[in-house]
Amino acid sequence: MKVALSQESGISVISIEGSIDGKTAPLVKEEINPALQAAKSVILDLSKVDYLSSAGLRLLLLIYREFAAKQGKLVLLGVSEDIQTVMSHTGFLNFFTLAGTRAEAIQALA
């Protein structure tokens, strides 16, 4: 699991690579927390995430809830089709704005 932080057009982009499960979810959360706290709008780039467990999906929902509470905006970028299917079956998909490309993601945050 790896995390990278960057900026694009003044928007924070958090890129995660690997699997997010019960073991890695707390580590991811710890690592991206400062960036999440500071930002009002965030793109969460999941295009290199190959697996999201229950705990991983819950991490996403927690982040969503935090952003909703501070009227911030969150976009998920590049979620694989498999993961989208799982998110759809379990209802997690209903909460999120998804984007296929960075340009779309930036537009969704505009």
Added chain:
Amino acid sequence: MDTRVDYYPTHEHQGFKFRRGRTLPFGATVVPTGVNFSVFSSAATSCTLVIFRKHEQKPIVEIDFPREFRTGDVYSMIVFDLDYEDLEYGYRFGGPWDPRSGQRFDRSKIVSDPYARVVGGRDQWCAQPDWDDVYQHRARLAFDDFDWEEDRPLETAITDLVIYELHVRGFTAHPSFGVRAAGTFAGILAKIPFLKELGVNCVELLPIFEFDEWENSRRHPQTGELLLNYWGYSTVAFFAPKAGYAATGRLGMQVDELKNLIKELHKAGIEVILDVVFNHTAEGDHRGPTISFRGIDNRSYYILTPDGYYYNFSGCGNTLNCNHPVVRNLVLDCLRYWAADYHVDGFRFDLASILGRDQNGAPLANPPLLESLALDPVLSKCKLIAEAWDAGGLYQVGSFPAYNRWAEWNGKYRDSVRKFIKGDMGVVPEIAGRIQGSPDLYYYRGPSASVNFINCHDGFTLHDLFSYNGKHNEANGENNNDGSNDNYSWNCGVEGETSDEGVNRLRLQLKKNAFCILMLSRGVPMFLMGDEMGRTQRGNNNTYCQDNELSWMDWTLAQRNGELLRFVRMMIRFRRANPVLRSNWFYQGRDYVGSGKPDISFHGTRAWAPDFSPGSRCLAFLLCRKHTQDQQADIYVAMNMHWQALPFQIPKPGERESWKIVVNTSMRAPEDIYETSEAPSLNEQEQVILGPRSMMVLIADACTRSTPGTR
């Protein structure tokens, strides 16, 4: 910074830290420092917690409960720092192996937690299990933080429900379904628009507690077809949803998937009732597997004979000892969990009469479990529906201990209506009672006690009811000996499918008659998935083992039998638009509001002269709108189950009103049923001719007077 003394472990074993746990709640509960395990056994001499990583054959650790961790008969322990998403657990219990005294402890076996909220081992439907695995049904932990947003159980009045009984897998497993996630909870999601358009506002799911589809699996001796435990009336774990029913079961996300389905159904105004099986478990008799209860506390969980064998009131090998206080609490805890954590709207209890037997099997006058369920604070708004009989000979339709709360599957409704529609004599007086909500059975309880149905999973489908004289269960591999012989069915002249247009028309007409009577009866209507589009099981009236096209819903029927489907949709709409049909009061058969007409009056071929004689096959009734609040129109229903057309003299409508035709089942679509607003007036207002074996529904209201003679 830890702030509590009990945040620190007191013991350690092979690197695993633990301490004394909390006795309640039972099961495995995530606590701030780890997981609290708590389990009951009244007769064990020792208990060991066995922890696995998911899917692994060998445990990562086995921890004996120290003596001081047992309080009374409860063993409890908190284990620290567990990765609970990747964890499976079970127990070993030491104690006597003495079947004659009912004790069957076996430390060599790992047994599952009766309170397990997720169970692994059958993660995907029909995937070949690893039979060498020492632990087949593996207890896991569940995330219980689903985001329900503003959802809650709908609390629809029970008499306003139209219940649709469906099998989770069978509903969407057929190749014609054509969407991802076939045969799963997620598959049902895709069909919510269909249910909504149909007009049902409640789905009753055949068992969805974890069961083993491989139980008693076998090959058909002639055809070689694989026969499975398809219906699932055999519970492995009462708190766990069936993993194989979830598209995400392989990822262990069945809890979220089912909760999401319930949330989405609620958004569409559709309630969810679970068919629950507390009368026995999947452990069978003394030859069955040791999964959980048998190895934990056989004498507490099962009703045993004096020499230690299993009483078999369920017809399935064993009988759960439901009125033992510990088992009673398990049932209560379980239902509360499904009501509170899954937002389930109600329960239908399979062979519920067993729940009223004492620890020796004798029926109780005042069964504590049934009383507890009826008056429970968490369940107080849940529908409780009993299948009021058992396989031990107790038949309690009309006499089930109801505490003013329980409803019943009305088996007498089914039988009377079937006989009436097929043209049997001598049932007209019964039918008069059945359409009123069966006051003969439920006088002190009201029509809400009567779940009216003509077909359910158990028995013929509606289509087969009028296509077969006898059952054809050869595909079950039991020489056609299984399944009920009392079907009250009629094949309309040809056994099975036919290309004879006349026979097929008649069958369609009888199906319409069935839906018409069902939707016009007071009580709670229920029908089986697919009956609205003529689903056949080819004469098989007991498809418990058929995971194939015999049981699955063929979605192409919606097109092929569009006429029936349209009729059913409109009939349901008619029921929902007419409160007089859904009242929870019995008709009184007299005029108590001064309208000049009784609330219900019966008629025959002559108005005001019903023929209740043994040779009669006709009945008509008139419902007065003024006896029911918000009822807009009087309703007149004529039923001619004779094989010849008959004239029916119609009672006079109100002053300056005229009768309009809403339903005439002898007509083809679109003239078989009309929207109320488009119903044509009857040309002759005094008399109508009813075709053979047909029904007619007329309405008269204040708005009808200006449009006589149109259409």
